[in-house]
Amino acid sequence: MDEIRAQGARGVWGFTMVHRSTLLGVVLGLALVAPSAASAQVDPNAGPPLYPDIVEALPAQLQIQKAQQRDILRFTTVHLNVGAGPLQVRGGGQIAPCVIDGIAYDQCTVSTQQILDAQRRVAAEQPAGTALFHPQHNHWHQGAVALFDLRTTLDDPSTALANGVKITFCFVDVVFIGDPGTRKDHPVNYGECNGDLQGLDPLWGDSYHQSTPLQELDVTAVADGVYYLTHTADPENHWAESNEGNNFAWVKVRLFTQGGNRKVSILDHSPCAPVPAVCDVGGNP
Ligand SMILES: [Ca+2]
Numbered sequence: 001m002d003e004i005r006a007q008g009a010r011g012v013w014g015f016t017m018v019h020r021s022t023l024l025g026v027v028l029g030l031a032l033v034a035p036s037a038a039s040a041q042v043d044p045n046a047g048p049p050l051y052p053d054i055v056e057a058l059p060a061q062l063q064i065q066k067a068q069q070r071d072i073l074r075f076t077t078v079h080l081n082v083g084a085g086p087l088q089v090r091g092g093g094q095i096a097p098c099v100i101d102g103i104a105y106d107q108c109t110v111s112t113q114q115i116l117d118a119q120r121r122v123a124a125e126q127p128a129g130t131a132l133f134h135p136q137h138n139h140w141h142q143g144a145v146a147l148f149d150l151r152t153t154l155d156d157p158s159t160a161l162a163n164g165v166k167i168t169f170c171f172v173d174v175v176f177i178g179d180p181g182t183r184k185d186h187p188v189n190y191g192e193c194n195g196d197l198q199g200l201d202p203l204w205g206d207s208y209h210q211s212t213p214l215q216e217l218d219v220t221a222v223a224d225g226v227y228y229l230t231h232t233a234d235p236e237n238h239w240a241e242s243n244e245g246n247n248f249a250w251v252k253v254r255l256f257t258q259g260g261n262r263k264v265s266i267l268d269h270s271p272c273a274p275v276p277a278v279c280d281v282g283g284n285p
């Protein structure tokens with residue numbers, strides 16, 4: 001499923017990352033267009049909003065691939081929603097041209113996060129960054145979903161030796177992380193990328209296998225040694241969450257050379273919290 005989704009995204013979009021500067025340009029451009037539909041869906045009878053809480057699973061399934069004389073560190077990423085409510089995002093309503101990485105696209109839009117109540121009525125809405133739209137496929141990609149880097153000092157992002165892109169994804173419920181016995185109580189509410197409504201339900205994870213384009217960092221110029229591979233969810237804080245302080249996960253790794261090939265091994269990792277699935281769902285041994 002992931003690979004199909006990735007190929008579709010790659011083939012349709014041809015771009016799945018957004019640099020900070022260009023994303024800012026997109027947002028500024030779209031600000032000229034009045035948000036017409038943004039608040040139309042709030043239900044005046046809705047109860048208290050239930051916020052999502054997105055956390056990152058440990059970077060998983062690490063591997064260094066040789067590709068066109070480059071050493072590419074690949075990894076699997078999983079976003080988990082451990083909050084009380086879904087992360088629900090709508091695109092559309094304010095479509096405008098944008099330029100990303102110097103390439104002009106006809107249709108981009110701002111995204112709107114919808115916070116639901118216990119009956120899944122829309123209790124609140126807020127702007128949630130930028131989405132990119134392909135009209136033939138009716139398919140939105142949310143911008144700046146995750147940020148990866150490889151750094152020498154865990155607490156100092158300025159020590160990153162490979163980093164700099166923010167990945168755009170569409171959201172779907174892929175892997176259930178709750179008690180398997182309760183699975184029937186948690187239907188898939190977000191099952192497709194092909195629509196203007198995307199999301200991640202509580203106790204569901206959205207997985208991006210290491211074979212997915214851009215699940216990678218170029219470590220050709222990074223010397224053998226010990227580093228931290230870090231994943232940050234929602235790096236520009238587009239989504240309101242019940243906990244904004246738990247979106248960071250890391251593995252401590254050793255890069256080494258064996259038989260002429262670059263290798264990677266995991267030495268340590270961030271805590272398996274707030275749910276054990278943070279350490280299990282990505283597939284690390
Ligand atoms: Ca969070």
Ligand SMILES: [Ca+2]
Pocket residue numbers: 234237238239240241244
């Ligand atoms: Ca957030």
